[in-house]
Amino acid sequence: MAPRDEILHLARLPRGSEAAFDLRPEAEARAALAAELGLIGLRKLRFAGRLVPEGKRDWRLEAELGATVVQPCVVTTEPVTTRLDEPVLRRYLAEMPEPEGADEVEMPEDDTAEPLPATLDLGAVMAEALALALPLYPRAPGSELGEAAFAPPGVAPLTDEDAKPLAGLAALRDRLKDAGEPDPEG
Structure with missing residues (x-):
């Protein structure tokens, strides 16, 4: 369960101003997230930004994700340390267009748009952004796959x-x- 300061009730936020946040999970929370993502380690993690009102009911999340991750090399399984510094942008829309057709759903052109939730779990947004930013095939220096x-x-x-x-x-x-x-x- 996320700490209270990570859960924002969007209907309770004042529409005339921004809501700033700065998450820096403690070692225990970083270790749990590292295990969930299959990492060897998660040395540093920071998710800081702001929620900005857009229009009458929509919100825009602008943030920076900073992390130092340790993953196994895909060739040698040796630890590979990577520093991540990624911008994060999400738009929460009160009137999200419904996908047409039930059989197939195409990816929308704007992949930052999501339906407006009643509450926003900043810890979950941080974890998702981290998962998306991880190198897919980390390689230790000098490692070669060979034939x-x-x-x-x-x-x-x-x-x-x-x-x-x-x-x-x-x-x-x-x-x-x-x-x-x-x-x-x-």
């Missing part, structure tokens, strides 16, 4: 060179040259 070849016993594995679209034609041309056939290219 992996897998095949059942007794079968030659397919290599990257074999998978090239014209590799088979080049091999055929080379065999024809070796057999003394004239070069089809000319």
